[in-house]
Amino acid sequence: MVEVALKLCLVYWFITWLDTYILSWQCLTRPIVVAPIAGLVMGDLQTGIIMGASLESVFMGISAIGGSIPADVTTGTIIATAFTILTNADMETAISLSLPIGTVMASINSMFTPVWAAFAPYLKKLATGGNLKKYEIISHVINIFIPLVPAVVMFFAVAYGVEGLESLIASLPAWVMTGLSAASSMMLAVGFAILTAMIWSKEIGYFFFAGYVLVAYLSMDTLAIAILGAIVAVTLFLQEKRSLDLENKITKLVSEGNVSANSEEEDFF
Amino acid sequence: MEKVVLSAEEKKLLRKVQLRSHLVFMAANMVQMEANGMTHTLAPALEEIYKDDPEGKKEAYARSQQFFNTHAVPFSFIAGLVWAMEKEHKENNSVDGQTIESIKAALMGPTAGMFDSLFFNCLRIIAAGVGIGLCSQGNILGTVLFILIYGVPQSILKFIFVRMGYTYGTSFIEMVFNSGLMASFTKAASILGIIMVGAMTASMVSVPLALTLNIGDTSVVIGDVINSIFPGLLGVCLLFWYVSLIRKGVRPTWLIVITLVIGLVGALIGLF
Structure with missing residues (x-):
């Protein structure tokens, strides 16, 4: 021993x-x-x-x-x-x-x-x-x-x-x-x-039950769930990125729009 | 970001710093945490930068000894960044010592949060999930896969991160933090992590209720009734009760004690 x-x-x-x-x-x-x-x-x-x-x-x-x-x-x-x-x-x-x-x-x-x-x-x-x-x-x-x-x-x-x-x-x-x-x-x-x-956070916590149900009702393998989970995570990431890009674009357009409106005004007067 | 070309001498130095960036927890203690790791990682670089400036060298070593704590992987990136800043500090005097210290302190929190969630809550759980599946059937491949998924990538990332921190320096930091994608990234990693926690809760946590009710001639197995409403309902309830206790500040050690008491008392009165 x-x-x-x-x-x-x-x-x-x-x-x-x-x-x-x-x-x-x-x-x-x-x-x-x-x-x-x-x-x-x-x-x-x-x-x-x-x-x-x-x-x-x-x-x-x-x-x-x-x-x-x-x-x-x-x-x-x-x-x-x-x-x-x-x-x-x-x-x-x-x-x-x-x-x-x-x-x-x-x-x-x-x-x-x-x-x-x-x-x-x-x-x-x-x-x-x-x-x-x-x-x-x-x-x-x-x-x-x-x-x-x-x-x-x-x-x-x-x-x-x-x-x-x-x-x-x-x-x-x-x-x-x-x-x-x-x-x-x-x-x-x-x-x-x-x-x-x-x-856990209020925003993402409910995803816990996605994983839970996949095993409790479908008896899926952990690797299979990891792949599905990765697809969800990547999709959400890309979506957030797109809305962020869009937000930036709109801010840019709005500021440009203001500039052109100002110049028109100057022309008019 | 334009491609940065390193000289042969810089490459040699880089290799040294990359290898030494594995010594994160060098003589780690509650006062300095990873400060000795930082000193060990940067030592070859500092010796080179301050080779004819003993006073500057002493100050640089003192800076590297400041309290430092983050996840071991971003540690390498920050070390590379500090290297770039120390070089800038000596050669052009554009970065002062105060800035180096505050950038280090500013990066500790966000990198620790992000990489703890990425490695502890996401990659480790995936690796363990894959490994446990194989090991529970007695296949040693599970252990090998666990190391390959969770351990080895850390070293690969460390090598990339020291180089990244050094070559791209401050401009990189600005880019990542200004892009606003850091929050989305953490969120995506957390989603994947919590899905895996849910999956593993379903397959592993169980409350082995053995209670049967005898009504006349028929006996009702209470556990089966509960499971037909929602499989493993008691396990989920137990888990979320623990979560609420943890949220209230109950220490995990107490949860272990509570579980033991529930198990023993339950067995004594015939619940299990």
């Missing part, structure tokens, strides 16, 4: 470092990428891939926008995947646990934010001090340390927590498991609600 935990800890650290600090994609740390890699490390790629799909839909609405992260998506994913593969637990149970785990990890991370912020004046001094090499090296060292904190916490959670979690699950009454699995399918509504609240 310790060896697997160490491997997962390294996977977490490397992916976070590469994705956040070197590529700045915020893409490789998503469950759909992390879960298959974690699965591969534990020797069960197939479960990892399927977990990735479920966890990605759970964490869909949760991403670092404006610097505040409600749940640490990556650690939540790795621990949930480890829990499923290492203890042969039910996927739904693991998924319903991933959000609370991610939330706890996010609060551990936020405890350390003041520590990293304390480096700000020092970095500023180095950057303006003329020693560029030293500034660059120290920045890179800080980058290495920031994801190390959750990595270490996660190591202990996987190494010593999974077995404890397993025996705990076995001793729970049936309604707890039913409740957790009901909560996990409703948990998806939290992520989608965050997204909806962010995108």
Whole structure:
């Protein structure tokens, strides 16, 4: 267990470092990428891939926008995947646990934010001090340390927590498991609600139901809906562009019309 | 916009800045946010521009250390623009330091809003939708497609944006903002985003009601009755209740707690 935990800890650290600090994609740390890699490390790629799909839909609405992260998506994913593969637990149970785990990890991370912020004046001094090499090296060292904190916490959670979690699950009454699995399918509504609240406006909000009906009544594929959605979006964009062009043209014509009317008037008098 | 021809030396420098513009979140912290990313991205350019002006160089580095925060993709465009302005500042002294700082600050908000909605609310959801479909069948291609749709284009755009920001500089900004199309663009991206959210809500969110009413000999499954009125009605109601809670300022962490409580209490009294 310790060896697997160490491997997962390294996977977490490397992916976070590469994705956040070197590529700045915020893409490789998503469950759909992390879960298959974690699965591969534990020797069960197939479960990892399927977990990735479920966890990605759970964490869909949760991403670092404006610097505040409600749940640490990556650690939540790795621990949930480890829990499923290492203890042969039910996927739904693991998924319903991933959000609370991610939330706890996010609060551990936020405890350390003041520590990293304390480096700000020092970095500023180095950057303006003329020693560029030293500034660059120290920045890179800080980058290495920031994801190390959750990595270490996660190591202990996987190494010593999974077995404890397993025996705990076995001793729970049936309604707890039913409740957790009901909560996990409703948990998806939290992520989608965050997204909806962010995108929703009176002008465009009703388009939500276009997508909803296409799936609920016609069971269409997401890619097909994306294509239809793109057609609607492009059409609306072009229409707005046309009316804007027209508006500009009218303004221009009106101002020109005024000019000619003035000159006629001058001729007349 | 006329085509700008870069010299061999400029091209070499451009490649360096383009690669370094990936270091957006360099030593990121709540005080500076992406300021260290800006310094790292601009360092080769600043070294070149101010190579015989140590005082000017120091001031330029101090400017690059100002608080900065936007989405990682437009970050590259703004870095390219700052590069052009710093060069102008040193060579012709037509742009003063104050202008550079205020243009950076002015671009933070609108670019963050626009690209957050384009990447987080639109492209990521499309990529996840496509990826989840394949991955749920156990196909690793879903992960590969997710990276190809959501990750790789960011790098390609970064390369284009640094170059664009540098070559077209200020004239480009004026053109885009004066054309008035920015609002329409954001709107179109949001429409596509919310259609996808609606589609995925329908296929994924469900309230697994197991309640049955026994009236005489017939038993009525309440969940089926509700779904025959509108498929997944309870799920939609739940979602919009959460949306209204979020609008009222309830933190997502609380929604997670509420959901857990509903699930557990519901199971205890036999709802699920």
